[in-house]
Amino acid sequence: MGIDRRLSRLAHGLIHMSQHEGVATSQSIAKMFGTNPVVVRRMMAGLRKDGIVGSQKGHGGGWMLTKKLENISLLDIHQALGNSNLVSINLTNEQPQCLVVQAVNDALEKSIIEAKTLLYKRFAEISLADIAGSFENKKQNLTENQKTALCPSSQS
Amino acid sequence: MGIDRRLSRLAHGLIHMSQHEGVATSQSIAKMFGTNPVVVRRMMAGLRKDGIVGSQKGHGGGWMLTKKLENISLLDIHQALGNSNLVSINLTNEQPQCLVVQAVNDALEKSIIEAKTLLYKRFAEISLADIAGSFENKKQNLTENQKTALCPSSQS
DNA sequence: GGCTTATGTAACATATATAGTTGCATGAAA
């Protein structure tokens, strides 16, 4: 499987979006990720499909949140991105009639499903508001000077 | 991440190896996977490095187990294959100084580590003997006729 | 109306990891 940074990038982007008035353009979001507006649109399209964000075309357009941070879980974002594998171990599909293969795949699948289930559970428990909250806590320990240098990419 | 079938294939192959006298050639093992001897050698090289199998060159050579099935766990095989990602979600590496990014990555990493830890635990608990045992149980419910057709690829 | 600014989308290129293939060197038994 590839190196999937979409979940972490989107969580980052959505939290910054909630801290600004008005819409955010694909361009401004792309700056946070050091990437291209088209990459942002591709990721956001999945979120829009699931009602997490909305988009507005034309002059003054862009992206806006259509849910509150506390109602967006990491699982919501993960699922909006389409079901990826999550665990990168696959079962053999050769010799499916072989009882050894079946026993091996059964054992692997049970363990993998357990791990996936736990990860889904944790992702469902964590909302973007939770994450933003832990961020606010950290921020209160900084001086005013440090605050202005927090995330340059979110300020343009 | 890619579609990694090495763990399931090797578990399959090693169990069959334990059920036969003498060595198994890369060629005969490859037949179980419907693939090429070179693919088998590449996977087995990792196991040999960790003392799970040994190899013998030349005429009459091949691969043999150097551990008992009960002393080979799924985790042993996984680790012999080199540390792959296991969970296919990655953290953003852009804007590492941004507290939002740090909070997001912290939350993701904690959840992912929990899931990985559980998977490692399960893999460590399951030996190839356990899997072969569940296979033996199934086999006893079959007629003699069915037994001869169990896994054609292991009989050549 | 025409210009500007934005999303929407297709098409293509790049990066990475697993898998598959070919070729040749090396070692050991017949």
Place this chain on the structure above:
DNA sequence: TTTCATGCAACTATATATGTTACATAAGCC
């Protein structure tokens, strides 16, 4: 010395995420 096996380098194939370019479409502004 022939045959049969592993050892290994180099190349191709495939899949997924990512990055890039180009163009169509929509909406506000002059």
